[in-house]
Amino acid sequence: MQKDEIINEINKTNIEFYDAFENLSIETMDKLWKHTEDVVCIHPGWDLFRGWLAIKESWITIFSNTEVIRFVITNTKVRHYNNNIALVVCLENIKTISDNGQVIKIGVNATNIFEKNDLNHWLLIHHHGSVVTNYLPPNVSSQLVEPTNIE
Amino acid sequence: MQKDEIINEINKTNIEFYDAFENLSIETMDKLWKHTEDVVCIHPGWDLFRGWLAIKESWITIFSNTEVIRFVITNTKVRHYNNNIALVVCLENIKTISDNGQVIKIGVNATNIFEKNDLNHWLLIHHHGSVVTNYLPPNVSSQLVEPTNIE
Numbered sequence: 353m354q355k356d357e358i359i360n361e362i363n364k365t366n367i368e369f370y371d372a373f374e375n376l377s378i379e380t381m382d383k384l385w386k387h388t389e390d391v392v393c394i395h396p397g398w399d400l401f402r403g404w405l406a407i408k409e410s411w412i413t414i415f416s417n418t419e420v421i422r423f424v425i426t427n428t429k430v431r432h433y434n435n436n437i438a439l440v441v442c443l444e445n446i447k448t449i450s451d452n453g454q455v456i457k458i459g460v461n462a463t464n465i466f467e468k469n470d471l472n473h474w475l476l477i478h479h480h481g482s483v484v485t486n487y488l489p490p491n492v493s494s495q496l497v498e499p500t501n502i503e
Numbered sequence: 504m505q506k507d508e509i510i511n512e513i514n515k516t517n518i519e520f521y522d523a524f525e526n527l528s529i530e531t532m533d534k535l536w537k538h539t540e541d542v543v544c545i546h547p548g549w550d551l552f553r554g555w556l557a558i559k560e561s562w563i564t565i566f567s568n569t570e571v572i573r574f575v576i577t578n579t580k581v582r583h584y585n586n587n588i589a590l591v592v593c594l595e596n597i598k599t600i601s602d603n604g605q606v607i608k609i610g611v612n613a614t615n616i617f618e619k620n621d622l623n624h625w626l627l628i629h630h631h632g633s634v635v636t637n638y639l640p641p642n643v644s645s646q647l648v649e650p651t652n653i654e
Contacts, residue, residue: 482633485548
């Protein structure tokens, strides 16, 4: 497989992760994550969750407290190693609605790590998100910026 | 090399990273990081830095604005892949002194990723730190908690 194809494959899975978040879909999250006890998820500001069952619970909690959330993913960079570990860094430009109907815009730096399984699927094994303090929303519509291979 | 030896080796390098931070040593940071343009460093709340030169500048800025900083590293978990990529997750229990002499205690979740080079040295290729909002300092003296292999 060509390098560009691998990058596209990894980026596609990374986008599926944010689609699952937008759609508040536990079923898709379930398909995207590796179901082992060593996977890690750090939501912005929270303590970390380890193991798929704990991580799944955290998504259920987040999804049940979210009405609408929209992501524009920018600055995506993909590194991959030994054809089975992928390290994605991106900026989550998030638009969500507060309880009183106000639009909130936040930026979250994300480290997403994927491992390729025997069926050639890239599965999430690590997500670390953290809020950017001095965040300026980008001047974009809703398109996704093409990923760059920086190897 | 036995699995435990690899874990110890990775943990040793992870601790060297925090020793370099405590000692405000650019020289040691310089030895610990891979000197390429694709390495990434996300300090808590800041925008990300990419490439060793930019990352080095960020450490110089942090060190020149820090009088005293002390780390107790807990909850260290090491995962490694293909004998050349290591993924460390740990909690940085930080004690520092504010300008008016007040002791500040903060907790930072860290994702540290190392790559083994041809000389068998583990080099940092990624650091992502984010402040834990509801942080409770642990009841520890100054000892470091033994790392656990969770593979």
